[in-house]
Amino acid sequence: MNLGTEVGLKMGKATRDAFGEALRDIGRENPAVVVVDGDVSNSTRTEWFGKEFPDRFFDVGIAESNLVGVASGLAANGKIPVAASFAAFLLCNAYDQIRMGVAYPHLNVKLVGSHAGISIGEDGPSQMAIEDVALACALPGVVVLVPADEHAARAATRAMIAYDGPTYLRVGRPNVPVVYDENVQIEIGKAITVREGGDVTIIANGLMVAAALDAAARLAGQGIEARVLDMHTVKPLDEAAVAAAARETGGIVVAEEHLHHGGLGSVVAMAVARLHPCRMGFVDLDDTYAQSGTGEELLREYGLTADRIVEEATRIVRGG
Amino acid sequence: MGDQHASAQAQPATANLDELRDLARRLRREVLIMTTEAGSGHPSSSFSAVEILTQLYFGGILRYNPQQPHWPDRDRFILSKGHAAPILYAVLAEAGYFPKDELKTLRKLGSPLEGHPNMRRLPGVEASTGSLGQGLSIGLGHALAARLDGRDYQVYVMLGDGEIEEGQVWEAAMAAANQKVGNLIAIVDNNRYQQTSAVSKVTDPALYDDKWAAFGWKVLEIDGHDLEQVRDALIAARDEKSGPVVIIAHTIKGKGLKIFEEDYTWHGRALPKDKLAEALEELG
Numbered sequence: 001m002n003l004g005t006e007v008g009l010k011m012g013k014a015t016r017d018a019f020g021e022a023l024r025d026i027g028r029e030n031p032a033v034v035v036v037d038g039d040v041s042n043s044t045r046t047e048w049f050g051k052e053f054p055d056r057f058f059d060v061g062i063a064e065s066n067l068v069g070v071a072s073g074l075a076a077n078g079k080i081p082v083a084a085s086f087a088a089f090l091l092c093n094a095y096d097q098i099r100m101g102v103a104y105p106h107l108n109v110k111l112v113g114s115h116a117g118i119s120i121g122e123d124g125p126s127q128m129a130i131e132d133v134a135l136a137c138a139l140p141g142v143v144v145l146v147p148a149d150e151h152a153a154r155a156a157t158r159a160m161i162a163y164d165g166p167t168y169l170r171v172g173r174p175n176v177p178v179v180y181d182e183n184v185q186i187e188i189g190k191a192i193t194v195r196e197g198g199d200v201t202i203i204a205n206g207l208m209v210a211a212a213l214d215a216a217a218r219l220a221g222q223g224i225e226a227r228v229l230d231m232h233t234v235k236p237l238d239e240a241a242v243a244a245a246a247r248e249t250g251g252i253v254v255a256e257e258h259l260h261h262g263g264l265g266s267v268v269a270m271a272v273a274r275l276h277p278c279r280m281g282f283v284d285l286d287d288t289y290a291q292s293g294t295g296e297e298l299l300r301e302y303g304l305t306a307d308r309i310v311e312e313a314t315r316i317v318r319g320g
Numbered sequence: 321m322g323d324q325h326a327s328a329q330a331q332p333a334t335a336n337l338d339e340l341r342d343l344a345r346r347l348r349r350e351v352l353i354m355t356t357e358a359g360s361g362h363p364s365s366s367f368s369a370v371e372i373l374t375q376l377y378f379g380g381i382l383r384y385n386p387q388q389p390h391w392p393d394r395d396r397f398i399l400s401k402g403h404a405a406p407i408l409y410a411v412l413a414e415a416g417y418f419p420k421d422e423l424k425t426l427r428k429l430g431s432p433l434e435g436h437p438n439m440r441r442l443p444g445v446e447a448s449t450g451s452l453g454q455g456l457s458i459g460l461g462h463a464l465a466a467r468l469d470g471r472d473y474q475v476y477v478m479l480g481d482g483e484i485e486e487g488q489v490w491e492a493a494m495a496a497a498n499q500k501v502g503n504l505i506a507i508v509d510n511n512r513y514q515q516t517s518a519v520s521k522v523t524d525p526a527l528y529d530d531k532w533a534a535f536g537w538k539v540l541e542i543d544g545h546d547l548e549q550v551r552d553a554l555i556a557a558r559d560e561k562s563g564p565v566v567i568i569a570h571t572i573k574g575k576g577l578k579i580f581e582e583d584y585t586w587h588g589r590a591l592p593k594d595k596l597a598e599a600l601e602e603l604g
């Protein structure tokens with residue numbers, strides 16, 4: 001994956017791998033944590049938890065709506081169920097079960113969707129969640145987390161389990177560059193300033209944080225200092241950080257591996273419109289499904305690149 | 321629609337079992353070559369379905385015309401277990417829907433041969449699948465449309481034995497029996513394994529026959545690699561007009577290649593390039 005290379009980031013693990021490791025570790029500390037998966041535990045990496053805690057691991061078969069319902073029942077009994085599948089199948093197949101069994105009763109279910117975004121590559125659109133963040137954000141009271149790298153994914157997994165209430169954690173399939181060191185903390189609802197800058201702000205999450213850093217390096221070469229915010233929590237949004245960015249830098253580019261409508265861009269734009277209107281640009285998947293190809297090819301083909309972030313940032317800075 | 325009166329005889333068909341056997345062998349080779357070239361995909365899930373698709377498309381069962389993929393009177397085949405796309409693509413190319421040369425573009429940027437079937441991009445694909453559990457409902461819609469339009473086409477839907485853990489399959493099964501659709505045929509590729517385990521770890525496959533029967537379906541049970549049994553079941557199912565029929569085809573996941581047959585964890589994995597030559601030799 002050709003991300004973060006311009007700022008010398010090293011390639012790390014996939015966020016799903018880090019999630020799987022953290023979940024197994026948490027399992028050792030917290031006996032209330034249980035897992036419900038739907039025949040994809042080798043993909044979501046919950047199998048690592050399952051191998052160590054077979055009694056607390058339930059594979060309910062290829063049946064996502066059932067999976068979420070089962071998690072709801074477990075949560076109602078004080079368990080902390082992690083309900084995991086591909087993000088596409090979990091959010092899209094079981095949406096009403098999430099709505100009725102998780103969000104509406106505000107139960108302590110930890111939804112985890114892997115293989116999110118187009119970077120899964122060759123399997124193609126049926127397996128790619130590109131609408132999951134929009135769907136999750138539309139659910140009242142559900143926390144939505146999109147970690148940028150392996151360390152953030154571990155921290156986000158811990159934050160999600162420690163939080164009392166429904167959450168959605170989005171993780172990806174491919175290895176991604178390491179943005180943080182292992183001590184990074186994820187505080188729900190609090191953006192991380194990855195780079196300081198006063199001319200423009202790039203707000204990103206997931207693997208687009210690494211692309212944002214590449215873009216910022218290139219912009220610096222043109223004399224534009226970009227602030228980079230990792231908005232790992234899409235909901236509740238860190239509105240103070242967004243308002244400060246709008247006020248102090250005068251323009252914001254939002255970059256995410258998600259559809260244009262309803263994702264981080266929409267959420268940030270609503271906050272900007274209300275708190276401190278400024279110029280904005282959006283680097284995301286523009287109202288289209290992707291196709292098969294390597295993850296790297298698809299990111300390029302659909303414009304999820306540092307190039308596009310630079311374009312949008314320079315347009316904004318020049319007042320275009 | 322200019323193709324209203326297309327011939328039902330346009331497809332190549334043979335009743336000769338030796339020829340079909342040879343074709344099945346070649347199709348397995350195509351599947352292996354294209355998935356290894358792609359570096360990913362589901363060859364083992366494709367191999368269990370080879371004889372069924374071979375008989376369906378080339379044994380004179382399915383009515384279709386590759387020159388007119390949208391011919392309204394064509395029979396429909398829906399691959400609900402969409403991850404077996406490679407065998408569908410090999411069959412569609414063999415049938416003449418697109419040049420065989422395109423098979424090597426599987427899963428590559430720009431190719432209509434996506435990882436899972438996309439009906440908007442590839443002629444001959446009747447439904448976009450890949451999220452399991454949805455094909456039988458779509459098939460029922462086609463079957464009901466035939467009734468509305470006064471057409472006599474058949475609708476065949478292939479499902480995985482793990483796939484039918486999805487509740488939607490049984491919603492469709494109930495509705496189809498209630499509608500007494502005599503033109504809907506489900507084929508379960510009963511290869512005993514799903515992605516992470518034997519199907520028996522999740523549910524008891526032995527009960528599947530009883531379940532379909534209890535849901536009001538006529539049940540046929542066959543060896544899904546025996547071309548004669550496959551043919552006889554497909555014909556019997558086609559000729560049954562009183563309601564929906566399910567063919568439970570007992571198959572072997574990865575059939576034809578030892579390493580696939582012996583280890584279900586090949587699910588969703590392509591054979592590495594350095595193993596291809598030997599494997600092709602084994603397939604013959």
Ligand SMILES: Cc1ncc(C[n+]2csc(CCOP(=O)(O)OP(=O)(O)O)c2C)c(N)n1
Binds near residue numbers: 364403
């Ligand atoms: C709704 C949904 N959930 C999960 C998956 C991931 N998945 C792809 S293939 C597969 C196993 C399918 O097993 P089976 O139906 O028995 O098909 P086989 O490969 O054995 O023919 C799974 C779980 C999916 N594609 N769709």
Ligand SMILES: [Mg+2]
Binds near residue numbers: 480481482509
């Ligand atoms: Mg199976």
